Structure formats: C-alpha cells, structure tokens
Amino acid sequence: MAIPFGIIETLAKEHDSFYVYSEAEIEKSISALKRCFTGADILYSIKCNPNKNVLNAVFSRGLGADAASAAEVFAAREAGVSPKDIFYSAPGKSDGDIISTLHECVLIADSLDEVSRIDALLQARSERMNIGLRINPNFTFASDNGAASKFGTDESDTIAFLRENPCRNARISGIHIHLKSQETDAEVLARYYKNVLALARRIADEFGPLEYVNMGSGIGVQYTDAAASLDLDVLGAATAGEYAALNARYPSTRLIIETGRYAVCKSGIYISRVMGRKMSHGKTYIILKNTLNAFMRPALARMIFKYCNECSPAGSEPLFSGADAFEFIAPYPERPCETVTLAGNLCTACDTMAEDITLPRVERGDIVLITNAGSYAAALSPMQFSSQGAVPEIFITKDGKVI
Ligand SMILES: *Cc1c(COP(=O)(O)O)cnc(C)c1O
Numbered sequence: 001m002a003i004p005f006g007i008i009e010t011l012a013k014e015h016d017s018f019y020v021y022s023e024a025e026i027e028k029s030i031s032a033l034k035r036c037f038t039g040a041d042i043l044y045s046i047k048c049n050p051n052k053n054v055l056n057a058v059f060s061r062g063l064g065a066d067a068a069s070a071a072e073v074f075a076a077r078e079a080g081v082s083p084k085d086i087f088y089s090a091p092g093k094s095d096g097d098i099i100s101t102l103h104e105c106v107l108i109a110d111s112l113d114e115v116s117r118i119d120a121l122l123q124a125r126s127e128r129m130n131i132g133l134r135i136n137p138n139f140t141f142a143s144d145n146g147a148a149s150k151f152g153t154d155e156s157d158t159i160a161f162l163r164e165n166p167c168r169n170a171r172i173s174g175i176h177i178h179l180k181s182q183e184t185d186a187e188v189l190a191r192y193y194k195n196v197l198a199l200a201r202r203i204a205d206e207f208g209p210l211e212y213v214n215m216g217s218g219i220g221v222q223y224t225d226a227a228a229s230l231d232l233d234v235l236g237a238a239t240a241g242e243y244a245a246l247n248a249r250y251p252s253t254r255l256i257i258e259t260g261r262y263a264v265c266k267s268g269i270y271i272s273r274v275m276g277r278k279m280s281h282g283k284t285y286i287i288l289k290n291t292l293n294a295f296m297r298p299a300l301a302r303m304i305f306k307y308c309n310e311c312s313p314a315g316s317e318p319l320f321s322g323a324d325a326f327e328f329i330a331p332y333p334e335r336p337c338e339t340v341t342l343a344g345n346l347c348t349a350c351d352t353m354a355e356d357i358t359l360p361r362v363e364r365g366d367i368v369l370i371t372n373a374g375s376y377a378a379a380l381s382p383m384q385f386s387s388q389g390a391v392p393e394i395f396i397t398k399d400g401k402v403i
Helices: 005-014 023-036 052-059 070-078 095-101 112-124 155-164 186-207 232-249 261-267 296-307
Strands: 017-022 041-045 064-067 086-089 106-109 129-136 170-176 212-214 254-259 268-280 283-288 337-344 352-360 367-370 393-396
Touching (some): 005 268, 023 052, 052 070, 052 261, 052 393, 064 070, 070 086, 070 095, 086 129, 106 170, 112 129, 186 212, 232 254, 254 261, 261 268
Parallel strands (some): 017 393, 106 129
Antiparallel strands (some): 017 268, 337 352
C-alpha cells in the first residue's frame, strides 16, 4: 500500500471516515506516463479529482490541464498552470463560461454551433483568437466506422465547415478527440492514436499545420490484481514512431494526451469506521460510516451487478468501472476471517458496498479500507445526501507530511 498503515491508524483516531491521497504514488504514476509518452504533452483531467493538494502535486510535475468547466479552468490557473496549457473542452458552455475563460485557457468548441457562437462573441469584442474543435471521428476504439455521440462534431461536418471557412474572428487551429476511458489493451490504444494522427494529418494537409492535436484519454488502470494491466512500455514503443512521423511533417504541432485516473486513481484510499455489527437471517452486516454518500461507486457497482443477475457488465465510465473495481481491506490479518456484507449508515438499502465477502473479523471502532479511491471517488459522490456533509480529504506529501 502506498500510505504507511501507521499514518492511517493515527488519522483514524480523529476521523470516522476520510480519504487519504499519497503524493509519492501520484509521482510514481506521472513518471510512468512521462516514460511512455515521450513525444507528447500530458494533461491532467481535473474532473476526476479536483482536490487542491492533488492539483498542486500534479501540476508541479509539469502536466497541463484538461478542464471540463470554467471553474476547472480557474482551479488550474490558481495552481499555477499557464493558459496555453489549459484546454477547456466540454459540451454546453454558456456565453458566460466562454467570455470568462477567453484569456485563461485554450477554448475547445464542442460543436459547430459553438464555434459560431464564439466567433460572434469575439466579433462583438473586436478580438481574434485561435480555438480548437472537438471532433467525433469516423472511427471508434473498436471499429473503422464512426458512431453517434453527444461529444464533438462529426468528422465529415468538420471538414465541410473548414472548407467553407465561415468564421471571421475565431480560427480553428487545433483538434481534440476523446472517445473512451479505461482501455487496458495497449494495441487497441495504439491503433486509436494512429487513427487520430492520420486524421490530424489529413486535416493539416488540406488546411495547414495544426497548433495541437489532443488525442484524449483511454489510458486504463488495473483495478484489481485479477484485471488486465495496461503495458505502458508496449504502448510507448507502438506509438513513438507515429508521433515522430507527424512531427517530421509538422514540427510545430504539439501532440497531447489526457488522463485523469492513471495519474491519481491508485494514490487514494478511503477509510471508514465500523459503527456496528448485526446479524439478520443468518447474514452478518457490518455497518460502516459514510459509504454510498462519500464514495458512491462501490455501492453503485454492487447495485448494477445485482440488477444484471450477477453477470459482469461492461464498464460505463466513470460511474461504473466493473463489478469488481475496488478492494476492501480489514487491516487485521491476525484475526479469523468471516463472511460479511458491508453496508453504510444511510437510510437506504442501496447503501451496500460489498455482499458476502470474506474479511478478518471487525468490531465496532475498527476501520475498513477501500482502494482505488484517488479518482472519481470524492468528486463523484452525493455528500449532501441525508445531510451527512463532506468527509475530510487528507494529503500525505512525499516526505510524509500530513495536510
Ligand atoms: C474525463 C475525461 C478524460 C479523463 O478520463 P480518464 O479515464 O480519467 O483518464 C479525458 N478527456 C476527456 C475529454 C474527458 O472528458
């Protein structure tokens, strides 16, 4: 485990439930990414964990920002990221979102309608600006045909628009593509990058060099020991030549990849106190503090797994990463094991994180640890539900300082 158990034990004396994030683990993941993507800049997707200390840890290591809202643009600015390294890409931006971030980031329009709207806003302000466009390409991770999407502009419409070139003050100078998260097959990812770069080259050949090609994410993490693990060395080796080829033709074009989870997922652990035990019809329930409300995904995974008759449905990121994407640890290896159901203190039966799992026996006052809590965990949980309030997020620096 990334965080020494002694630190967790000490913190658990003060808090019934809390997150801990490890800077050392964030550093390890970012180093691995940098080794793999030597020819590309890396953006951190703030939405997966916007904790201030996490942002500082990530951005102080030279990553740029993938912002999903105006507030995330400002969070990145506050963490010291310069506007040219903040890419704001999201559907449904308001005029206020656009105007307030115009000079704080690189704006990526999500639709042609938005391009026209940005153009009109710029005309009204007598400004000219380069912007990016998110494209929905004629391929997916699984096929050489495109698929309908709420994101981006279909490739054919994009090309037609660029040919028509109707904008006066906004110029499309970069492209963004992001189709899928949590892919652990290096060859599938490599084929995807190759397709993105081929499209970038076709666009650049017809319309002139692009400032940047943001290839999006897809980089998967290994949620459990049994799950497949993405081999970053294989991915790095398979893509280096592709980057070099585009860069040889267009030396000024910046290649970019994005990731949220790979940078921070493994850095986080959620800790929850055992508030009580009970038996019902032969089943042992462990009642934990702040589960569904503070770390929603394990309970959601449990619910989906149940509704599909215990099959193993494909992930639906980031809400559902699979039936088995977390490890539950009772840190008392010397005790005898028992079969338990982990439920929470909310007044809903949905508040169940794990059913009939084997753990060392826990008593009221003990703690249970849940792994993979660094991404889409605190940020994705309904902490207002049943008026429980937010749980603390504690950051452990590389030299062991507790913030
Ligand atoms: C959420 C998101 C990401 C990050 O996805 P991860 O699976 O956490 O790496 C990257 N790009 C875009 C456009 C996103 O919306």
